[in-house]
Amino acid sequence: MPTAEEIKQRIEAAIPGAQAEVEDYTGGGDHFRATVLSPAFAGRSRIEQHKLVYGVFGDEIGGAIHALSLKTQTPQEPGVPHAEGQAIAGGEQHAAAAT
Amino acid sequence: MSDTESNPIRDAIAEAIAEHDTILFMKGTPEAPACGFSARTVAMLQSLEAPFAAVDILPDPRIRQELSAISGWPTIPQLFVGGELVGGCDILTEMYESGELAETLGLDERESGPAEPVANGVQSSGLTQIENRLG
Numbered sequence: 001m002p003t004a005e006e007i008k009q010r011i012e013a014a015i016p017g018a019q020a021e022v023e024d025y026t027g028g029g030d031h032f033r034a035t036v037l038s039p040a041f042a043g044r045s046r047i048e049q050h051k052l053v054y055g056v057f058g059d060e061i062g063g064a065i066h067a068l069s070l071k072t073q074t075p076q077e078p079g080v081p082h083a084e085g086q087a088i089a090g091g092e093q094h095a096a097a098a099t
Numbered sequence: 100m101s102d103t104e105s106n107p108i109r110d111a112i113a114e115a116i117a118e119h120d121t122i123l124f125m126k127g128t129p130e131a132p133a134c135g136f137s138a139r140t141v142a143m144l145q146s147l148e149a150p151f152a153a154v155d156i157l158p159d160p161r162i163r164q165e166l167s168a169i170s171g172w173p174t175i176p177q178l179f180v181g182g183e184l185v186g187g188c189d190i191l192t193e194m195y196e197s198g199e200l201a202e203t204l205g206l207d208e209r210e211s212g213p214a215e216p217v218a219n220g221v222q223s224s225g226l227t228q229i230e231n232r233l234g
Contacts, residue, residue, distance in 0.1 A: 047185075047190065050187075051171060051172070062163075062174060071193075
């Protein structure tokens with residue numbers, strides 16, 4: 001059965017730019033909770049984001065990995081002007097740049 | 100379709116998803132959930148007073164297998180609204196907390212007509228027959 005550390009490494013290896021925190025929350029080696037941040041999630045629905053992570057493990061989900069609870073996010077980096085979904089606060093800047 | 104081998108379980112699942120506006124595939128029943136994730140999902144739906152049909156996937160491992168083949172989703176529970184997969188427990192919990200779940204279920208504009216009672220098992224023939232046959 002995988003360890004939390006292995007799960008973390010597999011997610012990070014498979015999903016571009018991913019940072020994962022994985023916890024074995026029962027201590028029994030088969031119920032995990034993972035929070036995954038990755039720019040690869042941008043523009044995707046939650047379902048698609050979770051499918052990306054589940055896809056790393058294939059048939060193991062429900063088998064050796066009895067449960068894998070997920071929280072997925074795109075990294076919120078302040079000061080990144082083109083971040084997906086970020087409200088365009090600098091409207092004036094856009095207008096100026098368009099000239 | 101030249102495939103003469105029928106897949107009655109897959110057909111029954113697809114039919115149930117199409118027939119019911121809100122349908123939850125879970126372990127156990129709403130009255131007696133068999134796993135914590137299913138229990139939590141039921142509790143959220145019930146706290147929103149959302150009508151939903153429920154299918155217990157435990158009686159036959161093929162139900163879960165065929166369901167995952169249809170939805171592309173590996174875990175239970177799975178909630179479908181309007182024929183589409185909305186998510187499993189994690190996604191539904193996020194949506195519940197943000198208010199999106201109520202919105203997706205159309206609860207903001209709930210009509211005053213009679214609500215479909217929370218079903219203990221799907222009333223559509225296929226899956227109920229399968230469960231009864233194996234029960």
